[in-house]
Amino acid sequence: xxxxxxxxxxxxxxxxxxxxxxxxxxxxxxxxxxxxxxxxxxxxxxxxxxxxxxxxxxxxxxxxxxxxxxxxxxxxxxxxxxxxxxxxxxxxxxxxxxxxxxxxxxxxxxxxxxxxxxxxxxxxxxxxxxxxxxxxxxxxxxxxxxxxxxxxxxxxxxxxxxxxxxxxxxxxxxxxxxxxxxxxxxxxxxxxxxxxxxxxxxxxxxxxxxxxxxxxxxxx
Amino acid sequence: xxxxxxxxxxxxxxxxxxxxxxxxxxxxxxxxxxxxxxxxxxxxxxxxxxxxxxxxxxxxxx
Numbered sequence: 019x020x021x022x023x024x025x026x027x028x029x030x031x032x033x034x035x036x037x038x039x040x041x042x043x044x045x046x047x048x049x050x051x052x053x054x055x056x057x058x059x060x061x062x063x064x065x066x067x068x069x070x071x072x073x074x075x076x077x078x079x080x081x082x083x084x085x086x087x088x089x090x091x092x093x094x095x096x097x098x099x100x101x102x103x104x105x106x107x108x109x110x111x112x113x114x115x116x117x118x119x120x121x122x123x124x125x126x127x128x129x130x131x132x133x134x135x136x137x138x139x140x141x142x143x144x145x146x147x148x149x150x151x152x153x154x155x156x157x158x159x160x161x162x163x164x165x166x167x168x169x170x171x172x173x174x175x176x177x178x179x180x181x182x183x184x185x186x187x188x189x190x191x192x193x194x195x196x197x198x199x200x201x202x203x204x205x206x207x208x209x210x211x212x213x214x215x216x217x218x219x220x221x222x223x224x225x226x227x228x229x230x231x232x233x234x235x236x237x238x
Numbered sequence: 239x240x241x242x243x244x245x246x247x248x249x250x251x252x253x254x255x256x257x258x259x260x261x262x263x264x265x266x267x268x269x270x271x272x273x274x275x276x277x278x279x280x281x282x283x284x285x286x287x288x289x290x291x292x293x294x295x296x297x298x299x300x
Contacts (some may be wrong), residue, residue, distance in 0.1 A: 020290065025282075025283070033272060033276065033279075036271045036272055037271075040267055040268045040271065041268060042256075046254055047252065048252050051252065133284045146249055182264065220282065224282070224285060224286060227289050229295065231292060231296060
């Protein structure tokens with residue numbers, strides 16, 4: 019958490035993907051045209067969110083057995099950071115949708131379920147706010163988190179595949195998975211995902227460190 | 239596979255931002271984005287450094 023090397027790596031990767039993402043070649047596809055480059059920015063937001071929420075549920079489970087305040091702080095600050103990326107993913111997806119497919123929000127299953135997933139985690143924060151006592155707050159919100167995480171996974175990955183959808187990767191549309199992705203794009207896309215995951219993790223660690231100091235000062 | 243390679247060589251008529259590239263204006267876009275990113279990342283680094291200082295003071299006090 020205090021080392022610099024992975025922060026520099028994340029920064030370099032993100033800057034690389036911004037440059038290569040604009041300058042390198044992409045497939046010439048109708049309707050989506052150049053905006054296919056948004057893949058390098060919109061999708062990594064979601065990967066960063068999922069990694070952060072995974073960290074959160076891990077520390078939630080750990081806090082149930084350890085009863086440690088540190089684990090609880092890690093759980094909540096990773097949700098705080100993850101929500102930022104989820105919101106960025108929703109907004110960038112809506113803008114991309116408007117200019118490529120005509121509407122900001124087409125009530126498409128993937129869009130709806132992604133929004134609901136983020137709302138699930140807002141509910142986690144509201145739940146925490148409603149409980150004053152620390153130990154109880156940690157325990158109850160940890161249990162909620164343990165339900166919220168698999169629900170989010172199902173909403174994002176399982177349900178959209180079962181329905182007709184406009185979103186790439188669902189409803190029979192060519193997706194951006196390993197079978198449909200051009201190898202030039204893969205050279206930018208994978209580093210982008212790693213880079214943004216590292217940046218997201220960095221933001222979480224900063225939040226955690228600030229909160230840690232605040233709680234220590236409170237106890238003194 | 240061979241036909242796919244040949245396809246890479248031709249402009250298949252789909253509109254892309256070719257004008258922006260031939261004008262060289264695409265580099266304006268890249269420069270702006272990189273400036274924004276470098277600025278934000280520098281901000282993150284500076285917050286991180288400030289935090290490290292406070293943490294050191296805190297462990298020094300205890």
